[in-house]
Amino acid sequence: MGVKARVIVGGLVVVLLAAFALYLAGRSGPKRPFGLPPKLGCEVTSPAGSVSLDLTQMANAATVTAVGQSRKVPARGVVVALATALQESKLENLSGGDRDSLGLFQQRPSQGWGTAEQISDPRYAAKKFYTALVKVKGWQAMRVTEAAQKVQRSAYPNAYEKWADEAQTIADALLGHAPAAVVCTVPEASSSPVGGPAVSALAESMRLDYGTSFVLQVDDQAKAVRVPATAATQGWAYAHWLVSRAADHGVARVAFAGREWTAQTGSWNDLPSADPTQVVASVA
Numbered sequence: 001m002g003v004k005a006r007v008i009v010g011g012l013v014v015v016l017l018a019a020f021a022l023y024l025a026g027r028s029g030p031k032r033p034f035g036l037p038p039k040l041g042c043e044v045t046s047p048a049g050s051v052s053l054d055l056t057q058m059a060n061a062a063t064v065t066a067v068g069q070s071r072k073v074p075a076r077g078v079v080v081a082l083a084t085a086l087q088e089s090k091l092e093n094l095s096g097g098d099r100d101s102l103g104l105f106q107q108r109p110s111q112g113w114g115t116a117e118q119i120s121d122p123r124y125a126a127k128k129f130y131t132a133l134v135k136v137k138g139w140q141a142m143r144v145t146e147a148a149q150k151v152q153r154s155a156y157p158n159a160y161e162k163w164a165d166e167a168q169t170i171a172d173a174l175l176g177h178a179p180a181a182v183v184c185t186v187p188e189a190s191s192s193p194v195g196g197p198a199v200s201a202l203a204e205s206m207r208l209d210y211g212t213s214f215v216l217q218v219d220d221q222a223k224a225v226r227v228p229a230t231a232a233t234q235g236w237a238y239a240h241w242l243v244s245r246a247a248d249h250g251v252a253r254v255a256f257a258g259r260e261w262t263a264q265t266g267s268w269n270d271l272p273s274a275d276p277t278q279v280v281a282s283v284a
Contacts, residue, residue: 042184042244046172049165055247057091058184060104060122062244063209064091065174067126069237070211073133075175076140080160081129083167084148087160093122105129105152123208174244176237180259185266186247198283199223202249206241224282232257235279242281253282 042058044051053061064085068078085091088106097106100116103125107113118124129151133139136150145161152160173181203218203225217226229235239256246254246263254261256279260271263284274280 040185040187042182044170044173045181045183046169046178048169048172051166051169053091053170055184055186056093058182058244059248060085060091060093061170062174062241063122064104064126065171065237066206066209066241067123067211068130069175070209070214071127071130073130074140075171077130077133078171078175079164079167080133080139080144080147081126082170083144083160083163084129084152086163086166087148088152093120095120174237174240176233176235176240179232179236179257180261180268181236182240182243183261183267184243184246186263196220196223198250199225202242202245202251202281202283205245205249206238209241222282223284224280227279227281229256229277229279232276235276238279242279250284251281252284253280255280 041052041054044053044058061082064081065078068081073081082091085104089097089104091104093104094102094106096102100108100110102109102116102119104122105125105128107119107125107128109116109119113119113128114124119128132151133147136142136147139147139150142150143161144164144167145158148154148160149157154160172178199218199220203216206216206225206227207214215228217228219226227235227238229238235256239254239261242251242254243261245251252263255271255274257276258270258272258274259268260274261268
């Protein structure tokens with residue numbers, strides 16, 4: 001075989017090997033959005049579908065949803081907010097962006113959204129978004145992308161619509177419309193506080209997200225918080241918030257309505273003795 005022929009054959013072998021590697025990657029590689037590691041993060045399921053998020057994205061989604069609930073924004077508004085944050089930041093609290101854009105919604109201090117420090121607070125950013133959204137006349141009858149664009153005034157006005165289904169799935173779960181719909185696998189080691197300080201930090205975080213009218217009970221002896229639930233939907237909303245923020249606050253167990261999620265298993269399992277009138281979360 002001549003030199004030229006050997007070069008051609010060698011090149012074909014390289015191409016075939018590369019193609020085979022890509023084929024294997026397509027079969028066995030992760031298929032989750034945003035590069036989520038296979039054993040760390042959250043899965044959200046509802047009648048609208050299924051979405052995978054990492055722990056940071058899940059925590060931010062929980063805050064955006066809770067802030068909407070605290071302001072009594074209709075569920076449609078939560079969907080619009082989540083779709084907007086997915087498009088603008090992939091639900092990450094970004095420290096920069098186009099020009100002076102910051103945070104979950106890429107709001108700009110120069111456009112009157114607040115100071116850089118304020119916009120970098122997910123709770124503040126979500127409140128500002130909802131405040132602007134509900135001022136839009138007829139926003140509830142608009143497509144997700146149209147309502148979002150009325151607030152954001154983006155150079156890509158139709159970009160938000162591609163996240164509408166994912167946002168609906170996340171909103172349905174975090175608003176409590178589907179039981180045991182948020183499952184998170186959290187790291188074994190965490191820098192979160194433990195014991196009494198962890199309970200206090202968890203309670204304060206819930207109060208900040210859900211507003212001044214939110215009520216919970218702190219059980220220091222049991223290292224737990226107990227949240228009254230007047231309806232199953234409300235209870236599952238609280239339970240899913242607690243699972244979503246488990247990595248931040250060292251939550252080891254969440255129980256409600258005959259189901260229990262634990263950090264050890266990373267899943268919901270039957271617990272017949274779980275109180276249907278309150279959500280209980282225990283910390284490490």
